[in-house]
Amino acid sequence: MATLDSLATPAILVDRVRLEANIADMQRVCTAHGVELRPHIKTHKMVEVARRQLAAGAAGLTCAKLGEAEAMLPSGVRSIFIAHSLADPGQAPRLAALAEKVDDLRVAVTSEAHALVLDKVAAASGRRLDVMMAVDTGLGREGVRDLAAAQRLATTLGRSPHLRLRGFYTHEGNFYGLPREQQLPRVRELIDRICAVRDAIDRTLPVWPGCSVSAKLVAEHGAGRVQAVRPGAYMFGDLFLSEITGVMPADAVAVHVLATVVDKPEPGLALIDAGSKTFSSDRTGDNIHAKAADGRDLAVVRVNEEHGYVRGAAVDALQVGERVLFMPAHICPVINLTDEVTVIANGQVVATWRVEARGKTR
Secondary structure, eight states, X not given: OOOGGGOOSSEEEEXXXXXXXHHHHHHHHHHHTTOEEOOBTTTTOOHHXXXXXXXXXXXXXXXXXXXXXXXXXXXXXXEEEEOSOOOOGGGHHHHHHHHHHSSEEEEXXXXXXXXXXXXXXXXXXXXXXXXXXXXXXXXXXXXXXXXXXXXXXXXXXXXXXXXXXXXXXXXXXXXXXXXXHHHHHHHHHHHHHHXXXXXXXXXXSOEEOOOTTTHHHHHHHOBTTBOEEOOSSTTTOOHIIIIISOSSOGGGOXXXXXXXXXXXXXXXXXXXXXXXXXXXXXXXXTOOSEEETTSOSOEEEEEOSSOEEEESTTGGGOOTXXXXXXXXXXXXXXXXXXXXXXXXXXXXXXEEEEOTTTTOOO
């Protein structure tokens, strides 16, 4: 097995101890309040992580695309929700095959216009599809915008022989960037909004919000009203979850990028061998792609494909050839940009895990 010193860089390091602690912590909160945990695998995209989530008590998995769901089947998952607007009848055979391999398959329905197309997808699959209605709670992406639209959609679904309404969901991604003190009031508004839609249509159906920023608060304050949460990045963490929203401490973040200083072309600037093909172009509101994980004032402030531009008070002390551990701004694209991750425990390399759902965008 390789050692940390022998790893080629850039390398994506997963701290197994922190990972398992984060999985257990979220599961503990959900279990304590009688709320199911249905993690979104779009962040980790790995069978090994899914297995750990299910073993800890997760009720099922959420996926963005059919390819992600297919890639997660070896985890032993029996309940899958595809939280994306399927609109291609050509996907019907794959959808039917997936349904045969699990006990519970649900897909998203996001509008009346989408329902009409999804009905054709379901008909082509030869199955009656269970659907979760998307409700927009402030992100401004998919989902019904008001109660009247939700009721019209429910009526459309009720007339379809191929679609059956099984619940309501939302993605409150607009919570990213919210400071800690604003989160609870917004969570209460979120719960009230989506439950009002559910209660007006069918009080017996479940509500499944989903966001790592709000998941614990939703579980704690939505007990008895919310039936499941669907966070994605909670077991890994990043700058958004630790530094910006404050929902996890920096020493709980489980994934970092190990990079090498490859040049110092001018005072106040160092170049590393990790650029947009490692960190992606995602950044914080302060235009930071990553920060040094050890607390030094080192920030990746710009990226080209193969280079990261590092500035900060500690940059002039860096040496060419030195290795630095960075915490990315947004972990989801970082994982999707790599074929495998290096797993460490107590500072030692213990495994390599494949990212089975990497690039599964269809």
